[in-house]
Amino acid sequence: NAGVMQNPRHLVRRRGQEARLRCSPMKGHSHVYWYRQLPEEGLKFMVYLQKENIIDESGMPKERFSAEFPKEGPSILRIQQVVRGDSAAYFCASSPNKGGGSNQPQHFGDGTRLSIL
């Protein structure tokens, strides 16, 4: 059973460009979470999605950032007009049901390292 798949592993963009990060959850998982890890920091929650629905986006910056999880295909985290401060590791996690708690913990992908030149 394949784990959470994120691509690309590394992404380099110039300031002002768009970055698209993809996440395919584990088979059978319908809940996706995105986290951001700045250098020397822990992970910070960004957004929680189910198929075709954003459930909690309380951690998303108000501008330039958006996320979707369509009926078919991977979840996408999109960052428009990137700036240097967007450089970070972006992790996706999935769980089979709401909560991602002890019995069904959130499983993480390997992350996408975004570098802004």
Place this chain on the structure above:
Amino acid sequence: AQTVTQSQPEMSVQEAETVTLSCTYDTSENNYYLFWYKQPPSRQMILVIRQEAYKQQNATENRFSVNFQKAAKSFSLKISDSQLGDTAMYFCAFLRLEVGSEKLVFGKGTKLTVNP
């Protein structure tokens, strides 16, 4: 809002010895989960151990065990017989057990180095 504090930015231990990583958290909730995640230099996030707050028994996974003190809001990780492969960042994380709240709250991490 919940907060998680890891007061030891860095620690080191000799191979085969035991080390304990500290974690405290702040919450008014009664039901929640606590986790320790490991992030090796490869940067993956690997679940090490988890604890349900309503369970009094401390969780154990092979060489990893926790000391969960609910009243003190403390959740330390003990690694026995440390191995070189244990070298990594270790993150403590909190999850509320409540409908509508599904986000993990992480501490800033402790960098553990196991020396040969």
